[in-house]
Amino acid sequence: MKEYSELPLREKNIVLIGFMGVGKTTIGQLVAKKLYRDFIDVDQEIEHQHHMSIPAIFEQMGEDYFRKVERELIVDLCANKRLKVISLGGGAYLQEEVRNACLSHCIVFFLDLSWDCWKERLPLIVNNRPVLKNKTLEEIERLFLQRREAYSIHNSRVLTNDLDPETAANQIVESIKWTWEVYESNDNDVSLDYRHNE
Ligand code: S3P
Numbered sequence: 098m099k100e101y102s103e104l105p106l107r108e109k110n111i112v113l114i115g116f117m118g119v120g121k122t123t124i125g126q127l128v129a130k131k132l133y134r135d136f137i138d139v140d141q142e143i144e145h146q147h148h149m150s151i152p153a154i155f156e157q158m159g160e161d162y163f164r165k166v167e168r169e170l171i172v173d174l175c176a177n178k179r180l181k182v183i184s185l186g187g188g189a190y191l192q193e194e195v196r197n198a199c200l201s202h203c204i205v206f207f208l209d210l211s212w213d214c215w216k217e218r219l220p221l222i223v224n225n226r227p228v229l230k231n232k233t234l235e236e237i238e239r240l241f242l243q244r245r246e247a248y249s250i251h252n253s254r255v256l257t258n259d260l261d262p263e264t265a266a267n268q269i270v271e272s273i274k275w276t277w278e279v280y281e282s283n284d285n286d287v288s289l290d291y292r293h294n295e
Contacts, residue, residue: 109203111206114190116210122141124269136183212238253269
């Protein structure tokens with residue numbers, strides 16, 4: 098069988114990464130619709146598999162268990178699926194194995210947001226994000242900044258500060274289509290050629 102890393106660029110999965118609450122699921126669903134692809138939200142998959150919410154999995158099975166399940170699922174999706182739009186939980190991409198699988202087989206978009214814009218969203222998400230529980234705003238800001246190091250290894254970045262989800266999704270779709278056109282006659286490994294490490 099053909100290795101998925103050898104897939105034509107047009108068939109590669111599109112993966113969305115970024116901090117909690119940046120809109121990976123909403124924007125991912127829109128991108129999938131615009132490209133006529135299936136959408137997979139990794140957290141929702143884990144919830145379905147376990148018949149439990151993410152906070153309940155953290156509480157009853159622990160974060161290490163969650164990270165293992167998350168890693169195994171993403172590595173499997175990257176290696177064995179094509180033509181999907183996949184949204185990752187905000188902590189997944191900190192795991193090296195996840196980063197390697199995404200960058201080898203998929204096109205990775207970093208959904209970026211400034212700290213000032215992000216902190217306005219905190220009240221909307223804080224209650225069902227176990228990682229944010231019992232943290233001060235300063236601690237959350239540190240986490241936000243620390244994680245940028247991992248997120249900075251991507252193929253493309255979209256700064257979503259002033260963008261509604263529809264506009265952000267359109268930018269991603271335009272960028273993807275541009276990439277397909279520019280690289281379509283080249284070798285399939287080109288996604289690595291435009292990987293950024295800021
Ligand atoms: C997490 C982010 C969450 C979810 C879990 C852990 C994290 O996903 O996977 O609560 O460590 O950043 P979202 O990024 O969709 O909120």
